[in-house]
Amino acid sequence: MKPVKKAKVYLGLLHYPMINRRGEEVATSVTNLDIHDISRTARTYGVDQFFIVHPSQKQRELVQKISGYWEKGFGGVYNADRKEALSRLTICADLEEVKQKIYEETGKNPLTVATDAKIYPQTLPYAALRNRMMKEENLAVLLLFGTGWGMTEALKQSCDYILPPIALYSDYNHLSVRAAVAIIVDRLLGEAWFFDPA
Amino acid sequence: MKPVKKAKVYLGLLHYPMINRRGEEVATSVTNLDIHDISRTARTYGVDQFFIVHPSQKQRELVQKISGYWEKGFGGVYNADRKEALSRLTICADLEEVKQKIYEETGKNPLTVATDAKIYPQTLPYAALRNRMMKEENLAVLLLFGTGWGMTEALKQSCDYILPPIALYSDYNHLSVRAAVAIIVDRLLGEAWFFDPA
Numbered sequence: 001m002k003p004v005k006k007a008k009v010y011l012g013l014l015h016y017p018m019i020n021r022r023g024e025e026v027a028t029s030v031t032n033l034d035i036h037d038i039s040r041t042a043r044t045y046g047v048d049q050f051f052i053v054h055p056s057q058k059q060r061e062l063v064q065k066i067s068g069y070w071e072k073g074f075g076g077v078y079n080a081d082r083k084e085a086l087s088r089l090t091i092c093a094d095l096e097e098v099k100q101k102i103y104e105e106t107g108k109n110p111l112t113v114a115t116d117a118k119i120y121p122q123t124l125p126y127a128a129l130r131n132r133m134m135k136e137e138n139l140a141v142l143l144l145f146g147t148g149w150g151m152t153e154a155l156k157q158s159c160d161y162i163l164p165p166i167a168l169y170s171d172y173n174h175l176s177v178r179a180a181v182a183i184i185v186d187r188l189l190g191e192a193w194f195f196d197p198a
Numbered sequence: 199m200k201p202v203k204k205a206k207v208y209l210g211l212l213h214y215p216m217i218n219r220r221g222e223e224v225a226t227s228v229t230n231l232d233i234h235d236i237s238r239t240a241r242t243y244g245v246d247q248f249f250i251v252h253p254s255q256k257q258r259e260l261v262q263k264i265s266g267y268w269e270k271g272f273g274g275v276y277n278a279d280r281k282e283a284l285s286r287l288t289i290c291a292d293l294e295e296v297k298q299k300i301y302e303e304t305g306k307n308p309l310t311v312a313t314d315a316k317i318y319p320q321t322l323p324y325a326a327l328r329n330r331m332m333k334e335e336n337l338a339v340l341l342l343f344g345t346g347w348g349m350t351e352a353l354k355q356s357c358d359y360i361l362p363p364i365a366l367y368s369d370y371n372h373l374s375v376r377a378a379v380a381i382i383v384d385r386l387l388g389e390a391w392f393f394d395p396a
Contacts, residue, residue, distance in 0.1 A: 002367035037374040169200035174279040176235040179380035
């Protein structure tokens, strides 16, 4: 059975304010493959829009240049699948701008959902969020992902909900953000649970 | 509940014989981020070993050089998590060498499992393979992933089983191999289904 989500679902890849390996607050650099991998994941799973968020104009221009090559330049002729995936990409300066764009499109303030390696009071199980996405038409969900060594504590605390760690019981939990997005989107919007009962 | 697999589970990333965008049989080039992303996914989910397979000695040396930097060079000091993830990486020339190494380690001929965008007679549901991995101590499973535009038909047909398409009902199914590995390993070895019932 094909899973049909009723809610609008958005992804946001944030680069500020992040933590670096020394625990300092920084803006991280954009990674080329994040743009492509996450765009392709978003398109495959029917995510409505993928936002790359960076406070630096130079970094935003870089993302624009890379996606423009594939969308309008020779890249789109060479690889049409990549072009199509990037058509859902939007570049923003900060989280407020992302929320504003979602509000303009849907008339709703999105539920913001982060991921983290710890359990918080506002931790929401995957199945509970999935249920809401499948059932609530009047809902917009913005899934937020950090880069570098992750979001600052204040940013996480400002989110409405936090998803449980991907691998709570593992003694090693250092997935790339590209892998983390793929796994979380599959858990929330994937087909496996439906066509494939044990 | 922590999922405990009884079987030995291996990943193989193949670069030959693959299909290119024109449908020709080729060897694809190694991608740097495949090495890191898939090593980190393997380590997080307790995969026993990750094999990168390439027929060209130059390409195998390149992988060795990159992983050596992180394992033995300055990289390992700078980023110990990356070093640890790469400790499960093995470089081989062909699939026979991979199977041989698994046989030497376990005394078993591994079950070879590919993934594909179509349904085959030997298609095996995710839940069925997961069940076997969790229950059968006397089992070694080798999950094979292609690069470029995917494995040749003959290579796929030579595998014992083929997993169903990740997004059977999607009108777009062009995930990066890094994302595909993450999703499939999570479906087969992940915790979500346990600690998180609907």
